[in-house]
Amino acid sequence: MTAPLRIAVVAALPQTAPPLVEALRSLGHEVPVVIGHRRPADWPGHVLGEQDLPRGVDLVVPARTDSLPALLRAYAPDVAVSYGYPRKLPAEAVTAPRLGTVNCHPSDLPAYRGPNPVGWAVRNGEHRIGVTWHRMDAELDTGNILARTTIPLDDTLWSFTGVNTKVLDTATALLPGVLQRLVDGEPGEPQPERAGTWAGFFDQGYATVDWSADAHHIHTQVRAWNIAGHHPRVQGPVALIDGARWRLRRTTLHQPPAGTGRRVPCGSGHLWVLAADPVDVPAGHA
Incomplete structure (x- = not known):
């Protein structure tokens, strides 16, 4: 020890x-x-x-x-x-x-x-x-x-x-x-010589949900943004639903119990939105 x-x-x-x-x-x-x-x-x-x-x-x-x-x-x-x-x-x-x-x-x-x-x-x-x-x-x-x-x-x-x-x-x-x-003074092992990859913050191009895309792609986009946590400059993923912008928090590819979630058609398949936050808050409601 x-x-x-x-x-x-x-x-x-x-x-x-x-x-x-x-x-x-x-x-x-x-x-x-x-x-x-x-x-x-x-x-x-x-x-x-x-x-x-x-x-x-x-x-x-x-x-x-x-x-x-x-x-x-x-x-x-x-x-x-x-x-x-x-x-x-x-x-x-x-x-x-x-x-x-x-x-x-x-x-x-x-x-x-x-x-x-x-x-x-x-x-x-x-x-x-x-x-x-x-x-x-x-x-x-x-x-x-x-x-x-x-x-x-x-x-x-x-x-x-x-x-x-x-x-x-x-x-x-x-x-x-x-x-x-x-x-013990061990230097450790050099990192493998294979090419490294860079994982920077997501950019604006990945921040907007395109409902014409594959449902699985959008579901992954929502999960990736929520696991990534706070971004200092860009917030996502933002989707347009009934003319209003929402930041999606949770989605599923499988139909949830009756009365749960909002079904949205995608480019291929459907996605159910289970949780979302409004992006545009009316004046006086902040």
Whole structure:
């Protein structure tokens, strides 16, 4: 078993940082600080706050990423563990901890590097996704591999939170081995030489639902957008129904119970809309 380490957590969401802190502390390690991220002006949900963390764990929200190296050095961690942080860490921050920084990425690297790996996996019809712990370096999702596995991406998963729970459970089970390799000074394995793929945010071209398309294509589009979660600039998938625009939240290819959902004809087949939010809210109803 790895001797107790002083570990800084780099994570910005309440769905990720608290369980990661809990997992590290349950392994006997000290977590003095979580490095969070400032709430974007258009962010629709809750972001990590000090009330989400156990007593004795500081929450630091840097004004700029270039202040991260000094902040990490101030806490003198042995290791930094990054999970789902929305900004690229400066090279000086990555090397600030004594044993370096590791990151968990939900793909089988080098496939689906970038901020939206699971959304693209759904879009491309994948039935499994990777869970990869890698050393962080000066680039994005390119460092040596310390542990990897795969998990099912079944069609019952419809939200970022649902996927994140499965990824995080798998990732924390791999953590003891990852930390031991750092302590032993192992560099890890270089990523496979096959060409990497980039999983950026979906663009405007994928944000609008075209009812003339195949029903399965639209169903996948809805699921991919909802698993991808919040987009900083583009919101989707938006569909026109009875002259009004709706952001689709849940659909099914199979007829639901009577009185449930809205049946919409598509280019081939039918789709039932089970949940949607209005995009155009009348004045005075916001």
